[in-house]
Amino acid sequence: MAVEVRVPSLLRGLVGGVKSIQTSGPTIGLALDDIEARFPGFKERVIDPNGAIKQFVSIFINGEDVRYIQSLDTPLLDGDQVSILPAVAGG
């Protein structure tokens, strides 16, 4: 199973500068574990110490925010496109 993860500029330094990487499921949480195994330090930029998606990060699967599906347990299917987007915010 192949899943493409779009990597934001903030995290590209951790994955060799590429804009996207291939991974597999079967869930988004396990896909992040796979990425972490290959690119140590990646997961801690996306997931907080309590195992939840960080407040100022959003993860989308085919345009749907996983917070409103099954969060990190959201299943992945072959061909899914995952986008990780940091917040654009300030004051």
Place this chain on the structure above:
Amino acid sequence: MFRIEGRFMQEMVAHSREKAPNECCGILAGPPGQVAALYRTVNASASPIRYSIDPKEILRIAQEIEGKDWEMTAFYHSHTHSEAYPSATDIRLAFWPDSLYLIVSLADLQQPCVRGFYLRGGQVTEEELETF
């Protein structure tokens, strides 16, 4: 030096005036280092002291520009009563190191000011703007 067409500078100021006293925000996109389009976005915080872009809106624009091989080269927001310099909140919530953060100040309504900054790891680096 960051080059940007005058029409985009005018559009950012116009957007800022329209949304005052709340802050406005938006995304500038184009080929790397350039601005070819301005996307007004909704300030989901609807506040005079905070701004945030709905992640779904960021995703929509990201997908739209991806097909053109564009990048989100800059973000803009307004400071309605303070100078065009990053606030502590701007610095803390800066997660896009390769994008320029443009700030429109309406502190002097007669002479709005736009300045640009790279915000990386808590460091503020001003980038000179050249309007053409």
